[in-house]
Amino acid sequence: MPESAAAPTRLNKRMAELGLCSRREADDWIAQGWVRVNGRAAEMGVKVTPADRIEVDPKAQGQQAAQVTVLLNKPMGYVSGQAEDGHEPAIVLINPRTHWRDDTSRQRFSPPQLRGLAPAGRLDIDSIGLLVLTQDGRVARQLIGEDSTMEKEYLVRVSFGAVTANVQAAFPREQLARLRHGLSLDGQPLQPAQVDWQNPEQLRFVLTEGKKRQIRRMCELVGLKVVGLKRIRIGRVVLGQLPVGQWRYLGANERF
Structure with missing residues (x-):
C-alpha cells in the first residue's frame, strides 16, 4: 500500500511508533505548540498518514534529554x-x-x-x-x-515437593521441557522461554513477556515452588x- 493510501492514525500514536516520545509526551508537546505537521502547528487529536511530515521543536528534545x-x-x-x-x-x-x-x-x-x-x-x-x-x-x-519482546533474565531458587537439595536430580526432564514451551496462563499459551539449571537448586529463566507473577505460576504448574526470585538482566x-x-x-x- 503506498504511503499516501495508508489509513490515518492519531498524531500521538504515530509519534510513539516513530520512537519520538510516548503518547502522553506527544500530547504535552502538541498542547505546548512544539509539534508541526507539514509546517503547521498541530492540533490535539489530529490524524496523520506516514506521508505527513512531523517536526518537533528543539525545546521538546531538550526537555526529553x-x-x-x-x-x-x-x-x-x-x-x-x-x-x-x-x-x-x-x-x-x-x-x-x-x-x-x-x-x-x-x-x-x-x-x-x-x-x-x-x-x-x-x-x-x-x-x-x-x-x-x-x-x-x-x-x-x-x-x-x-x-x-525485551528479554528479562531471572535466577529462581526452587523446591520440588519435600526435595530442597539437588532438585535438579528429582525434577522430571519432560517437565523442564514444558517450562520452556507448552504452558498456558489465563487461558493463553505462553511464549517460548529459555529455562536451564544454573545449579542443582536454581533455575535460570529468560522471558520475553511479563504476565503477573508469571514465573511463580509457571513453576506451580509443574510442581515446583519458588523459594527465591531475582531479576539480573533486562535487555x-x-x-x-x-x-x-x-x-x-x-x-x-x-x-x-
Whole structure:
C-alpha cells in the first residue's frame, strides 16, 4: 500500500511508533505548540498518514534529554508501583543516601528527577533484583509496550515437593521441557522461554513477556515452588555489582 493510501492514525500514536516520545509526551508537546505537521502547528487529536511530515521543536528534545532512567536493586518487601497493604513503593529508595557510590554516571540527584518517575515493569513484593524506573516514555514503551519482546533474565531458587537439595536430580526432564514451551496462563499459551539449571537448586529463566507473577505460576504448574526470585538482566542492561537497596543512573551510552 503506498504511503499516501495508508489509513490515518492519531498524531500521538504515530509519534510513539516513530520512537519520538510516548503518547502522553506527544500530547504535552502538541498542547505546548512544539509539534508541526507539514509546517503547521498541530492540533490535539489530529490524524496523520506516514506521508505527513512531523517536526518537533528543539525545546521538546531538550526537555526529553533532561529525563532520567534509574536502575534499582529492589529488596524484598517493597512494591514496584503504588503503596499497597502498608508496603512502601520502591521509589522511596531513590534518594541521595541510597545512590550507589560507584555509579559512573556524571548525573547528580535532584528532587525534580522524582517527578513522573515510574517503574517500567513490575517486580513482585517477594522478588528482588533489577527494577527500572524512568521519566522517559520512550524507555517505558521499549520495556513494557504492547509490542515489546525485551528479554528479562531471572535466577529462581526452587523446591520440588519435600526435595530442597539437588532438585535438579528429582525434577522430571519432560517437565523442564514444558517450562520452556507448552504452558498456558489465563487461558493463553505462553511464549517460548529459555529455562536451564544454573545449579542443582536454581533455575535460570529468560522471558520475553511479563504476565503477573508469571514465573511463580509457571513453576506451580509443574510442581515446583519458588523459594527465591531475582531479576539480573533486562535487555542488555545487567544488575551487576549494584548493592541491594541502592540505585544508579542508566549511563548515557547504555542501551536496553
